[in-house]
Amino acid sequence: MFKERLKTHHSAMSEGKKYVAGMGTPHTALMSVNENDSKLATIYIHVPFCNKICSFCNMRRSLQNPAENYADLVVREIEQYAALPYIETTTFDAVYFGGGTPTTLSGEALSKILKALKGNLNFTEDAEFTIETTVTELTEDKMKTLIENGVNRFSVGVQTFDDEGRKQMGRIGSGETAYERLKQLKSYDGVTVSMDLIYNYPGQTMESLMADLDKITELNLDGFSMYSLINMKETTIDNAGNERNDEEMFYTISHTMKERGYDFLELTKMVKSDRYRYIMNRHKGADTLPLGAGAGGSVNGLALMNPIKLDEYEQSVSDLASRKGMLFVPEYVEVVRFKGDVQTAYLPRNEAMYGSNLGEYERFRRELIEQDMVCETADGYRLTEKGIFWGNTISRHLSQMVG
């Protein structure tokens, strides 16, 4: 039915230009109180540093030691936002430290940020605090400090436990070290542990994939993200594996891990006991306050993208009032939910979005059902395993039908 499989939602997104209402600043858009009674808001904190650049990655990051004043800048940013009425009256449910590699910051620097968050902003009682990390930066001391300061979810970028694969992808440390670090992390009570797995990298065999799945199972991880290697122009890894492997490996992961008690939470995430509220809330259209250099998010209809260059970021923190963002009309949240439904493996529930293309959508849906990509459930039209494999491609087709 489809020729090309899109592997990420970035390529499945269509532009939201028609929903733009103009430019705004935090000091105009966030001066009113938050009257929305939902408590789903999230915070994204970007830490754009890495100790080593991996051969496959083109994230927003650079190879450098963290700036010494980075935590202080983020704290100042938090304090300034906290004084604005909208933020003062918002309750946050999830925080996500992403990167780059947030754990390139010292335990003290991260604790400073965590304390400033809790001291200045409102959180739900059981708010989720996630930190992304590589295994090498996750020393025992750092684990303890982070947990003591409220981190309750770790997203560990393992990619593979296979030493040959790790070498190819430019990962530091052996698979055995990675295994031991995860085991230690799992020994703490009340901590959710998830890892990133890359499959279909050059030279990967089915045996090595199965060995990775066995380790995830033995470690009893709460969940894992599964990414088929994407060959980016800017990256240095050799050609990614072929499409046949892609499909075979996807189904191997999915069948094997379903038998072992995991299920899809998202197109690229299988979980056993991980609610991953940060991403699920975002898919429901929740506000996301972006903090740190290179962070992006949207609060009360104001989409913000912080400068990634440190001097420009520092300048923008010292003059928050001059930060500019794009204002979106309130209906834009429906577009976010529309795409979010597909990411969480459902056809979009808001069928009014198709307008005069409703007939075209209904034909497409029938075809998806006939092709065993979608089935009807009490909760909506759910993507099957095959539908999940093609999920981002389906998402693009659906987005093109929005009237």
Ligand SMILES: C[S@@+](CC[C@H](N)C(=O)[O-])C[C@H]1O[C@@H](n2cnc3c(N)ncnc32)[C@H](O)[C@@H]1O
């Ligand atoms: C921000 S990055 C990683 C966080 C952390 N710095 C680390 O390396 O462990 C998030 C994840 O995206 C995935 N990723 C990055 N580039 C990719 C690519 N070219 N193909 C597939 N997955 C990729 C990796 O699994 C990675 O762990």
Ligand code: SF4
């Ligand atoms: S995968 Fe992680 S550690 Fe490697 S370059 Fe990308 S952000 Fe940095």
